[in-house]
Amino acid sequence: MANRRSATRREFLTLAGTAAAGGIAASATAPSALGQSIVAARRPVLDDVDVLVVGGGPAGIGAAIGAARNGAKTLLVENHSFFGGVAAWALGMPINQVRPDGKPRSIVHELLVKKLEAYGEPAVRFGKHELWCNVEYLKVAVLDALEEVGCRYLVHVRAADAIVENNRIVAVVVATKQGLKTIQAKAVVDCTGDADVAYYAGAETMIDPESLMPMTLSLALTNIDRAKVKYSDVRDAIHKARAKYPLIPSGFLEINQIAHSGSWYINHAGTADMGRVDATDIHQRTKAEASSRRQAIQMVQAVRESNNPDLQRIKWIGTGPQVSVRETRRVKGIYVLTEDDAMSGRTFDDAIAWRSGFLDPGGQKGAKFVKMQVHDVPYRAIVPEKLEGLLMAGRCISATHVAAAAGKSMGNCMATGHAAGLAAAISAKKGIVPREVNLRELRDALQADGVNFQPNDRDQKNL
Ligand SMILES: Cc1cc2nc3c(=O)[nH]c(=O)nc-3n(C[C@H](O)[C@H](O)[C@H](O)COP(=O)(O)OP(=O)(O)OC[C@H]3O[C@@H](n4cnc5c(N)ncnc54)[C@H](O)[C@@H]3O)c2cc1C
Structure with a gap:
């Protein structure tokens, strides 16, 4: 039986600073103090957008499509020459939890599926909830999906710093072949996996140096x-x-x-x-x-x-082009998801996505994979505890080491990306910070995009 943990909008707004933080062994912030402009001199402006998504792995793809579909002027930037993140580096591993029980998970997930299917049988095959892709088709299918929703994108662009004014991130400094430049944005979504943007902006991040899961070169x-x-x-x-x-x-x-x-x-x-x-x-x-x-x-x-x-x-x-990283920094959010949340199938009133999969023991000899319950991700776990203007998605959401391991399937990362992108688009449109986004409006928009929050469906075998 799932536990219900609720937060009213008022509680939500006042929960900042009181987040549960069980199991956090270490935390870190970048040397710059929060709330101060990190880069003294502004660099040339490369772009000025509503929503900037940094990192084009599963989370960034979900965030970029989610924001652009909602009408936001969206830019996705990626350090590598192609999108996909670990989905591309891992050379064909299943993209889990994309079609639970063979059913669409959301319009955003389905857009990517549709673009893969357009390349015919060699591109993709379907499992019970997962997709098995040829990654060369995946890399191009992502471009096709971004272009269909009018999302602009740039590759070979690496976030290198952040500009914070009055405790709000206002721009990201990026390294390009023409030197450092800034991208200004009304809202930024950190999908770097390693919480790079949050770290550069001085938000508190969490890492457990003693229990990090291993990296793998496929x-x-x-x-x-x-x-x-x-x-x-x-x-x-x-x-x-x-x-x-x-x-x-x-x-x-x-x-x-x-x-x-x-x-x-x-x-x-x-x-x-x-x-x-x-x-x-x-x-x-x-x-x-x-x-x-x-x-x-x-x-x-x-x-x-x-x-x-x-x-x-x-x-x-x-x-693969580089080792694939299972775990590094996560951003400390208003709420920190715990192992208990994952194992008890906890639901939250401010749920923006669900996750399921296995608690990954991290490649240790003899360690067993443990099936966890379907559980919610609350909005509070994708909003940093203190910093404004930023959301996080995918691998670096606010979770303990174990809870982070539990929810890292690529379909789940796309789902938190979708929610973060949509919330960023809403905040940009309304001229408010993501923390102030109306949860009813966000959840309605997610439902209109095909996201199903219904707990009844949690009994299905292949969630
Ligand atoms: C070895 C391994 C096997 C796995 N097997 C599976 C599996 O079988 N099925 C499954 O569903 N999941 C699997 N996972 C988990 C899944 O791949 C990850 O959890 C998921 O890819 C995380 O998505 P993400 O978008 O948060 O991060 P990532 O996939 O890490 O993507 C982050 C992206 O951000 C970019 N980036 C990083 N820093 C910057 C920066 N400063 N500036 C610009 N861009 C930046 C990166 O280049 C990358 O493209 C596996 C993971 C690993 C490591």
């Missing part, structure tokens, strides 16, 4: 004779070679087929044997990237050197 194999080779053959050959190749991860190795192809991707425990690695620490990150590249070679060598001639014939296609 790799893909081909030239596999499906009649003779099983996933487990490849997995066993890799694990057996660990004595010779010590970088091979001791934890889980998941092998699956890339949609409509004869190739397989490998997801694995990545950096788990290196101890806890903080992807926002550039020294640790560099070590992790370097070690992961050597690790991939060792895994491929293990397959090639096996006694099985069918495995010896397997070829290596390549790796």
Whole structure:
């Protein structure tokens, strides 16, 4: 039975500063003091928009489509040359919770599905709630979806700082090939996964250095004779070679087929044997990237050197463009989602999305995945506790380490993105800060976009 936790609008507005913060081991703010202009001299203005979405992973895609569909002048900026974030870097892993029980989750999710389907069978296949994509089609389908809703986008643009005036973020400083520039916005949505914008703006962020989940450099194999080779053959050959190749991860190795192809991707425990690695620490990150590249070679060598001639014939296609990061900083919001919320299926009156999936033990050897209950994400978990003008979505919403692990499926990240984008658009249109957005109006708009908050549906098997 789900617990009900409610907050009236008045309570909501006064809850700032009293958020539950169970399980938070460490918090951090950027060196600049909150409420002061972080960059003394303004840089040339690159753009001036209603809604700026930073980071084009699943959350950013949801936020950009959600805001632009609502009529906001929206700009999505991305550090890489393509959109998709981990969905693209992980080389074909399932995008979970996009069509729960095979039914549409929202207009925003469906727009991406429609654009993928337009490329025919090679682009996508459907599971019980998930999509399996060929990531090359995914990268272009995202562009198609953004263009359909009139959302402008820029790649090779990295958020590098933020300008805060009177405790409100008013612009993001971005690094481009032509130097640092500013993008002014009425509302900003931080979809960087690592809470970069919030951190630069001086909002409080949370990170648990002792329990960070591992990063993983995915790799893909081909030239596999499906009649003779099983996933487990490849997995066993890799694990057996660990004595010779010590970088091979001791934890889980998941092998699956890339949609409509004869190739397989490998997801694995990545950096788990290196101890806890903080992807926002550039020294640790560099070590992790370097070690992961050597690790991939060792895994491929293990397959090639096996006694099985069918495995010896397997070829290596390549790796993702960078390690995929499971967990780093989260922004401290007005409310901090907890493990108990995730496990008890808690509902909230200010729900803006639901999440479901597994509590991910983080690739540790012998650790089990635990199925959690469908639970709500309250609006208060996507609004920073103190800073104005900013919303967060996806991996960096306000949650404890465990609750963050619980809700990171890509469909869930798109859903919090959708809500954040819509709330940002409403706040920009009304000339108010996101904290003041009327929850009834936001929830009505989400429902009009096809979002279903009904608890009855929570009994469905594949939520
Ligand atoms: C190895 C691994 C396996 C996974 N397997 C699955 C799975 O099978 N199914 C599933 O549903 N989920 C899976 N997940 C979880 C899921 O991929 C993530 O939780 C999800 O991608 C998070 O979405 P996001 O948009 O919040 O962040 P991300 O996907 O991390 O995207 C963030 C985006 O922001 C950009 N960015 C970052 N910083 C900046 C900056 N300063 N300026 C501009 N752009 C910036 C990045 O380049 C990136 O494109 C997996 C995760 C990992 C790491």
